[in-house]
Amino acid sequence: MVGQLLLHITLFLWSMSNALLAVASEASLAKPSCLSQCGNVTQIPYPFGIGAGCYLDDWFRITCDNSASPPKAFLNKTGLEVLNISLGGTLTVTSPITFSNCSNKKSHRQARNVFSSPFVYSQSNRFTSIGCEVIALMSDFGKPLAGCYSICDNTAHSSSTIFPNNSCSGLHCCQTTILKGLSFFDTTFRSMLNDSESEKECKYAFLVDRDWFMSTNISTIVDMDNVPVVLEYRLRQYSAQDIYGTYNLSPQNMTCNDDWQCSCKTGYQGNPYLLDGCQDIDECLNSSSCRAGTCINRPGDFVCYQPDPRPIRRINVGLLVAGGVIGLLFLLIGARWSHKVIKKRKDNKRKQKFFKQNGGLLLEKQLSSGEVNVEKIKLFTSKDLDKATDKFSIDRILGHGGQETEVPLLVYEFIPNGTLSQYIHHPDEEFSLTWEMRLRIAIEVAGALSYLHSAASFPIYHRDIKSSNILLDGKYRAKVADFGTSRSVSIDQTHLTTQVHGTFGYLDPEYFRSSQFTEKSDVYSFGVVLAELLTGQKAVSLMSSEERRSLATYFLISMENNLLFDILDSQVMKNGRKEKITALANLAVRCLNLNGRNRPTMKEVAVELEGIQLSVRAETKVQQVFPGVRCVQTQEINEVSDVVSSSKGPCTDGGAGSSFDVQPLLVFNTQ
Incomplete structure (x- = not known):
């Protein structure tokens, strides 16, 4: 009975300590001491940020225009107004509508070019055109990428009949999907009829977030200048050093795809782009987690402990509490030691996997067998590189490349004269x-x-x-x-x-x-x-x-x-x-x-x-x-010291005439 009560207390203290730790280290989406809100944009998570040291690089720098009411957030490098940022790898920005022949509207406004940036237009957007007997085209340097055709309904007299059921299915309004990875396009219009009057009619096109469009009255869009569009941000060109500030990274409680779009694992929440940014969710704070018994929170999940219904004898509560605290200390120390051992073992296995996967074993074999020039190729251990780079100090970085793997690394000779x-x-x-x-x-x-x-x-x-x-x-x-x-x-x-x-x-x-x-x-x-x-x-x-x-x-x-x-x-x-x-x-x-x-x-x-x-x-x-020789019709030269002879024909001296006008016919022995 005493042992069972001690177990109850230990589990209770463990649960409480986890809850306290979760509250104390509640996951922050922005970097520490960085602003995380601008006007209606209530969350600005890293890699985005406001202020020095709060963002990954200039592509992710957010400027907050406090002169507007409410304040507006902008991507500093592109000038795009930000409406929302998601840690799922997307952000919503405003994109201009391209008008043609529409009163009080500026024509030929084009979407922003985000080429060479970490951003691309999401395929959740739809290219949309509104007009009568008109083809709207997306093009890249004149090459068509996508387009759609909308027809007229001459019997329609109101917006409700022009856009029946607020749909966009080809009648005065058409839509089409876009290519994956799109980062640049121009919008142009073509009339299907050789009718000057139809060419003068108001028509407009835009790329728009599909969900926003479906919940919006289509007839009101003509009064707008911009619409929401979804961008995807991809971090594959950045290294772990760039994102986390450390080279030897073993991601904790998170998963990432090939584009470095990351998310916290089930049972964790927070920002996966911050070190230790994914924190355990305390499911026991939800009263419905355990309908009966005691809820015990664990990293990533929880358990429901059912108490023994048999009565417990009275014992010294002080001894139980002291024993519970001691047991908790041993438990925490053991858990920390186990975590370090498991982490080190995982790191070693990961390095061995990459070393084998990327040709390390083959290179070792070739070096030992003499198949390659040993004088020019050398294998460095991690200790050698750690010492040479002052533990991979940021001050030693010369630039960033596109390597997708961490082990093995390629060590190049130092090239002093740049590119x-x-x-x-x-x-x-x-x-x-x-x-x-x-x-x-x-x-x-x-x-x-x-x-x-x-x-x-x-x-x-x-x-x-x-x-x-x-x-x-x-x-x-x-x-x-x-x-x-x-x-x-x-x-x-x-x-x-x-x-x-x-x-x-x-x-x-x-x-x-x-x-x-x-x-x-x-x-x-x-x-x-x-x-x-x-x-x-x-x-x-x-x-x-x-x-x-x-x-x-x-x-x-x-x-x-x-x-x-x-x-x-x-x-x-x-x-x-x-x-x-x-x-x-x-x-x-x-x-x-x-x-x-x-x-x-x-x-x-x-x-x-x-x-x-x-x-x-x-x-x-x-x-x-022969500095005086300007042309030779036929020559034979075996070596520089050989005699040069001309078979026939005059040769001019160094008189007037550009060297571009002379095309000597020479035969050389290049052996």
Whole structure:
């Protein structure tokens, strides 16, 4: 009996301690000491936040306009007004209605572009058009993405008959779904009838939250300027270090999908994006949890304890309480120790799993068998990396990449001269990329990609070739980096079918349409890099006119209209010969062919680039040995020291005439 009563008291004290702990550490959705409300937006959970140190980065920074009544919340970087934020990975913002020929309404207002941000338009939205005999289209740089057609009802005389049952089924109002991952679109209208009067009628279209639209009187929308739209936010480009401020994270009481959209497990509540943000729910505070007996709360759930109906003998209550407290202390100490042991064991198992899954065992085997160059490859232990990075200190971070795994890590050599993108788009007055350097860098990158595609034991597709992923070492030699999205394929495989990854402006249009990535997709991205090297322009420039927004499209149009030398970078014009520049530009055009089958392989690209470089070097040697020679009809050169002879024909001296006008015909022995 005494033991049974002691058990009662121990369970009661344990339940009370859990309740007190739950109250003391009630889960906060915002970071500590950060504002969590602005006007009607009653919850602003992290990664969003107001004020320094309260948000993940500038994309999630909320500004509160207190001059409005009530105050309004805005996404600082996009300017979108925020109506609601959910920890389920969505937020509701306002989006403008696009009007045409509507009195007292500004025409051609467009939805906000959220490309390159962590936000995309949710598929819970519907693209909606209201008008008579009109097609409303969503388009991306002129390419239709979605649309719908609404017809007239000439017998309708009121809003109730124009929109019967407040529905939008094609009569004066139509709706359609949108593509997954949509981040940018324009809205345009087309009339189905060649009737000038119908073209002058008021029509408008908008992307709108489906639930809000279904509960709203359609006829009142014409009086509005904006409607609610749902955005999804995805954190897959951020690391655990970015989100939680710690690298070695073992998520507690939460689950996450591939897009880093997280939620607390059943029995827990709070913010999964904060350390220890998911706290246990005390189900025993709900009187209906246990209809009979004693409710005992446990982490993630609860139990109902049924007391023994037999009478309990009177004993010293003081001894029971003291025994219960001692028992509780032992229980808490044991629970804490068990938690640490289990956590450490889980961490070790997770590291071993990732190490095996991501090729760690294969690399160990190759190192021990001498299959790889041991002098160039080394395995570092976690202790080595912990010491080298000062325990992964934030002060040691140089940048953030796209790696999806934590174990094993790739340890690269330190590349001191930054990225190729910096030197192309932000040239230094003391150092500039000459024509020769640009050609050499192109050859080095092509050689690296050719090796990945055809010389490695398993073909490897990089999947994110761009100038910012090409690093320059101390001698300005190119190093292809950022293999976070790379994939190896079997020799008999021709493509990868995956969710679309990459950088806008460099993405192969075929890959974007089909989700099938081939080796020719890397070739297309390399073609964009060649265009950057030649023109000095960015792959995408949203501030430019529509025809110049995409460098690949602008470059192809310029080549088609023989306007290459109107768009070249000044350094290319200064140092390069016309025929060599043209050869490189023609190669870029072939790489950018919209039909992947018509593009060259990276091996062919590398060979052709080396041929351009060899001809440039040979001409330079001829000018050094015979500075007066401007052209030779037929020459044979076996070595630099050999005698150069001309079979026939006059050669001009260094008189007037541009070097662009001369195209020497040379035959070289390159063995």
